[in-house]
Amino acid sequence: MSKLSIFNRRSFLKTSALSVVALSAGLVLPKLSAFASAAKLHNNPLAIPALDMGTKQGNKTIFNLEIQNGETEFFKGVKTKTRGVNGALLGPTLRMKNGDDVQLNVKNSIGETTTLHWHGLHIPAKYDGGPHQPIKHGETWSPEFTIMQKAANFWYHPHLMGKTAEHVWQGIAGMIIVDDEESEKLSLPKEYGVDDIPLVLQDRRFFKDGSMTYKPSRHDIMAGMIGDVPLANGTIEPYFEAKKQLLRLRLLNGANASIYELAFSDNRSFKQIATDGSMLEKPYEINSIILSPGERAEIVVDVSGGNNFMLLSKPVEGGGMMGGGMGSGMMGGSSSREEYGIPFNFLEIRPAENFQKSPSIPSKLTNINWLDEKQVDKERSFLMSMQMGPMAMLGSGKSHTINGKSMDMKRIDETIKLDDIEIWELSNDSNFAHPFHVHDVQFQILSRNGKKPHAGERGLKDTVLVNPNEIVRFIAKFDDFADEKYPYMYHCHILEHEDAGMMGQFLVV
Ligand SMILES: [Cu+2]
Structure with a gap:
């Protein structure tokens, strides 16, 4: 795949209906330092994945998942072939509690074999959903296990030998939120979709016809398949209206290969409260956080200040190794982003005019049993x-x-x-x-x-x-x-x- 065949982000944006409003208002793509205004740059409401609490059947909680083919309108009037779980793209947020006995009925309807792996969960190997648990088209796989986790965020995605990258790229992934007795008592933002939102962060490349067929080049196999279009919960150029002062973001780097250094456009600080598999013992105040593929973090940001602001991944410094040096050594080969030298704007956050004040977050979140x-x-x-x-x-x-x-x-x-x-x-x-x-x-x-x-x-x-x-x-x-x-x-x-x-x-x- 030559670079020319890849959707050129800038030229696409010029013709995209999504950006017509921004362009006619005389706005340009934001730079990291030039976004401290109340400008509205994104025009698509952020998709919030459906919340699936499962259904109780005796002592068990049952989740019914169907991996399926579909079409997604990333760009207005353009249908893109995608895959998802219980929908055309991505999947519902599964919510479970520590100690729950769960059964997940996973039906495969995509026309080829795949798997579904429960990333981060401590479960028997035969229910792990890795390469040894293939699900053929038309079949249903029904692992059952007990949730034995501290409160945190996990996720599910295919893990078929040699096909993981393609199936994730096509859109099969979703989050799992695990709560526990301790987390339920914490005074943290917890209204799903209002002040507590999951964010599956990814990037994709689109061809001129709007398709995002997975065709890695030799270079992509070495550098990883890095896209030039950022997506949050599968939404391109999304915005979110924050109705409360504190916003809890459950961040998942669901990209195939991109490492993100996440920050806000006005460099406001925020508090990290969780890692992949637990809360932190106490909140950690920072201005940016690095998340590599598969990693999660939970953060709480105060939206006060009067302006809209962007959650973004900072521009890549140094450059990919194919281009010579590795710079900081952090990032591998992201030619598209280097070319433009722009940040990845994942999500515009628009504080509501009369947002509700939130209680401050606790200084103690959990205890971790440190191994000796x-x-x-x-x-x-x-x-x-x-x-x-x-x-x-x-x-x-x-x-x-x-x-x-x-x-x-x-x-x-x-x-x-x-x-x-x-x-x-x-x-x-x-x-x-x-x-x-x-x-x-x-x-x-x-x-x-x-x-x-x-x-x-x-x-x-x-x-x-x-x-x-x-x-x-x-x-x-x-x-x-x-x-x-x-x-x-x-x-x-x-x-x-x-x-x-x-x-x-x-x-x-
Ligand atoms: Cu690697």
Whole structure:
């Protein structure tokens, strides 16, 4: 796919009905520093995914999900083929409570095999929804398990061997909110869709006919499939009217490959209150947050100040590795965004004129049971590598590896004893940052290059970004579920890297 065939964001915006109002009002695309006005730049109301609490059947809560094909009107008058769950694009927010016994009936109606993985949940391997649980077209897969999580945000997405990237790109993904006794008592914004909103952040490329067919180039397999059109809950150029002073955003980086550095256009500070798998012990005040694919964070922002403002991902600095240097070493190959040097404007927030005041948020959110390094039973190390030279043919099984091996579904890479506490040391000798994700457990980051992680990473995690030449150590306990047959996965969450082989599997026995 040549660059010319990719939708050019600027020229598209000029002709797009979405931008006619902005352009006729004499407005231009906002720059990071030039957005401190009450301008209305986005014209589409943010889609809020339907909230699905399941239905009680005896002691069980049942969720009925159908993965299906559909069409989505991203651009006015243009129909784009997409896929979703219980709809044409993305899926409902599933809401569960710690201790719930749930059954998820997942029907596949897309015409080809896929899977649905419950990212971040601590559940038996045979219900994990990974490569070993394919669902054929027309079939229904019905895993059932007990929710054993602290309150946090999880998500679901396909995880079929070699097809994860394509199926996620087409739109199959949704959030899972888990509540617990503790979180329900906290004085936090909690009116879904009003002052408590899930945000699935992604980016896509569109062809001139409006299609977003998944056709990665060789470069995309190396850099990851990075789009030039930002989407929040599948909405292009969305706005949200905030009717209350404090707005709680449940952020999910659901992109195939893009790492986002999220901030507000007026650089206002906000409070991070949760990581991937738990609340933080106390709120952490920051001005920006980095989320790599698969990672989640919850933040609370005060919308006071009188102006509309934008949630954005800061412009990429440094540039992709294909273009030479890696700059800060944070971002991998995002040619489209570099070309324009513009921020990714995810969501315009419009404070309502008479927004309701919110109570301040608590200073104590939870307690985390920190694992003790002295209790460690075993240490393992995982080196993520990429062969970049002309000799490194894609599909040779050598281009994307962990510990020199490319994923093989018939090979078990690690075997862990049930109830063991382990330290995993992650390293990366490639030029790309890789978000390392492990199934089954929520881990605790011990260090980055020997230093304690910053306060925003001191919560439970299941995905962690490992920068080039960085060493990240985490500790985790592999308890509750043993299975001699079905493995769990660990992999890079840049989906093109995962599909190209940067994945391995472990048994807990
Ligand atoms: Cu990777």
